[in-house]
Amino acid sequence: MAPKALLQLGVPAGIVMIVVMLVVPLPAVVLDMLIALNITSALLVLLVAMFVHKPLEFAAFPAVVLVLTLFRLALNVSATRLVLLDGYAGKVIDTFGHFVVGGSLIVGLIVFAILLIIQFVVITKGAERVAEVGARFTLDAMPGKQMAIDADLNSGLIDEDEARRRRAEVHAEADFYGAMDGASKFVKGDAIAAIVITMVNLLGGFAVGMAQKGMSFGDAITTYSLLSVGDGLVSQIPALLLSTATGLIVTRNTGDSDMGSDILRQLTANKMPLQIAGFGALAICLIPGLPKLPFVTAGGIMLLASSRVQRPGDGEPVEGVEQVVAAPPDTPEVLAAEIHVDPLGLELSPDIIDLVDPASGGDLLDRVKALRRKIAGELGIIVPPVRTRDSIDLPTGTYAIRLFGIEVARGEAPRGTVLAIGDNVGVLPGQPTREPVFGLEASWIPAELRVQAELSGATVVDRASVITTHLAEVVGQHAARLLGREDVKTLTELVRRTHPVVVEELTPAQLSLGEVQRVLQGLLVEGVAVRDLVRIFEALSLKAPSTKDPDALVEAARASLGPAIVAPHLTEAAVHVISFEPTLEQRMLEAVRAGDMGAVVALDPLLAQTVLGELVTLRTSAEEQGLRPVVVCAPQLRAAVRRMVAPALPTTAVLSYTELVGATQVRSVGTVTGDRVAVSA
Incomplete structure (x- = not known):
């Protein structure tokens, strides 16, 4: 059998054996081996928790906590059975009861109580709270993270595969922290169970020793109570390791290295704290009566460590500093640069320059670069570089998009805000506005209210995404000029x-x-x-x-390109069309005339107005039904019809009959007849 198959069968079989241990007696030798396995497994889990780079790398941790907790409780039950029946539960428990605590019941109980306090009050309680808050915050942040992924995808910063991976990671993170909230309850319940089991073992040992076997009080304590305390200590060591691992997992931040490397790097990032700590330890030696050697040793270690820490930039060349020699203002090169017209430009008011400043977290330039790649993949054209600069002529919080030096679009992106889009955004404090691409009702709200806006059902978009989306719309509209x-x-x-x-x-x-x-x-x-x-x-x-x-x-x-042209207009594999009545179409064909900008339909003005009115009515009626109709006509007429309807219906596509080959079904939503004109004539 393959190793993978053995593992798949081994884990369920192990869980079944744990349940069997609760009811089937175990020999003392087997119990010793299982106790050693329990301690080693808990140590392994702790080390894995320390070496992962992010919590999701140990996504199985909640299930591991449950299994190991059940395993430890099964060992407690088996040990209790052996202690009460035979007065002996293996060498491991016997050693912990006699050697580790010096054979003293009082010492054993005190050590056991201290371990319980450390685990239950300090580690478990803190881990439980962190897990609960982490689960709540993770679930609350899910809509915002999803919107951020969609915004990056729409702006071209990531592709579909990366967006799918990030969405899966967001769902996995929410599931993990939700499971960790429950797993922390397992650890807490295990600590409570340890107290109950130890007290039951103590009382049961007295009862068995003195009532059933006629032992004296001292013999009963020596035989049963020390073994009960030893069993409690043996169970608390792996329990403490596991609760520590739980705390490390829920408090672990996502990083590029393991926990040990992060802690060492951050503690030694600056020599000043190490120097102060070292001199502080040496100063404590001045207090009379205190031993000098421990503090001198600790202070020396701190000072030695500080001497090995380099200041930022020590021994490294300073990057980014260039000696710029200004060219004379009247050279041909300078004049040529000043009169050069950039095909595509983006201007920002000085107060929103943070959008392009990486030090402030601005990634607008990276998004614009990704947008160029995205448009190249969608339209097949080479988008010219976007010249980004600041402009003191723009109002506060404003940006402008220029095409060949001429402003073609303008929008707002106030600093410290996000754009909330929805029908109920008016209830939030902010600056009412319109979404620049689709004209939807929106509001610029403080960034601190992002979660509140998402919970109210609004779509929240950051400033960089708004500008990038607006820029993409402008480039799409003017792709031919570019x-x-x-x-x-x-x-x-x-x-x-x-x-x-x-x-x-x-x-x-x-x-x-x-x-x-x-x-x-x-x-x-x-x-x-x-x-x-x-x-x-x-x-x-x-x-x-x-x-x-x-x-x-x-x-x-x-x-x-027929199939590619009709594909964007398909709804459930069908294209909905508005056509012309054959007589009217023939009349339009006869009215086609050549012009300087191409062929046009030279219809009677009254008839042309009627045709356009019918087209607008049919288009509006179809949109109310959730449809996106196109206008179809003969190939010889298509270009002229497009020029005729473009002023009234700029977003309506005009296709020829030959271009409908890519549609499985063609459904008519209406026919333009022009009958009212014919009757009146």
Whole structure:
């Protein structure tokens, strides 16, 4: 049988044997071996608790406490049976009763009582309280931790796998501290049981010795009472080890090293406390009558340790200090840097610079870097670096997002606050506002009220996540403008490495980089990702010989990306559509005219207004039912219809019939007829 299978069977079998020990007598030799195993197991648990880096690495600890407590109680029952029946319970208990306490019942009881006080009053009571508070705080903090994970995921700071791992860790932490709250009750109950068992053994020993076996009072004490005290001491040693391990686990902070290394590093981090302690020990020697050697030794050790501690930065070069030589203010380089326009910029008011200061816990720059990677993976474009700077022109607690030097969005992120989003945020003290992306009702509340807001059902988001999410929305809206000619060249070279024939056939033979850029921008304007450049280039290669019209090239590329285009609009594998009545669609086809910015539908103004009104009505009705409809039409008409409906319905997608191939079901939510205009005419 495999070792793993043996372990899987061994643990349940061991627990069953512990229960059997409660009712089946054990020989004294076997009892000695089990007592030694009990003490060794408790010592092992204590050492493991000291060497873990974080409590969750010993997640089985609550179950181990229960099993070892039951094992120790079973040994108490077996020892009591042997003491009362035979007057002998093995060499271990006999040695503790006679040698360890010097054969004195009074000394044994006092030592036993002191051990109980140490375990029950000091260690167990403290561990119980810490476990209870830790469980409560962990459960209260769960919603906030979940929201923080979701915010990091949405901002691109972590991927889905990391988010799943962190969520599992949060649940495991809550389960662990909840179990530790119960495990501390086991340790407390074990201490109470030890007192009861020892008192029962003492009274039972007197009764058996004097009443049943006719012993004198002194002989009964010598034979039974010392053995009862020895049994109590034997059980209290592993109990004390286990309760100490419980205290270490519940008070252990998450770190990168074990407890011993953390304590040593933190105690020796500064030489001043060691020096003061050393000189203080030497000063105590001046008190008359006190022995000098112990205090001189202790003080010398402290001073020796302080001499081995280096001050921060001693013997190390100072990093981050550079000798900056300012260039003359009128050099071409300086002037060029001043007139350079950054594609994407983020400006912060001076009072919220802490968001980008790592020393203050600010991680906004790291989140922005992660956001660039996230957008590159979603849209397939290279997001330019975000130039972050402070601006004294901004109001307090305000940030601004600039695109090619022009401000396109502005928001608030007051220092010391978090954003609470929900319907009931008005009951909390704070500054009412609107969430910058979706316009939801929200409020900037003091960070200290975060837990209270989460308990009231609000969604709480930190300032960095608000700015990152707003920045992501702006980049998504203006992705087409951010795609420059150099970016297209870089993307083309990446495709050339894996599919050289596709690139060589398309550019520059059929289309220039500028024409390819215009097609990609046309896709991005409508929120279509350009990650699958191979399919896009292949479609352009087939269409380019017959036409160079941008709309026709965009439609060819969209046709190749049909399943990817319709996927975001699926609801339960179905796409809900708003279509045009065939007669109206034919009329619109006849009204298509070429324009400087592409084809447009040149309908009669009254008819166009009626069509848009019907579209808005159908879209609103569908949204009230929780649906996200799209407008569908013929491929030749799609681009012109998009330009027509964009001013009234900017977030409504317009698809062609050929792009619906990725949907399993197509469900109609309404048809635009324009009948009211026809009747009136």
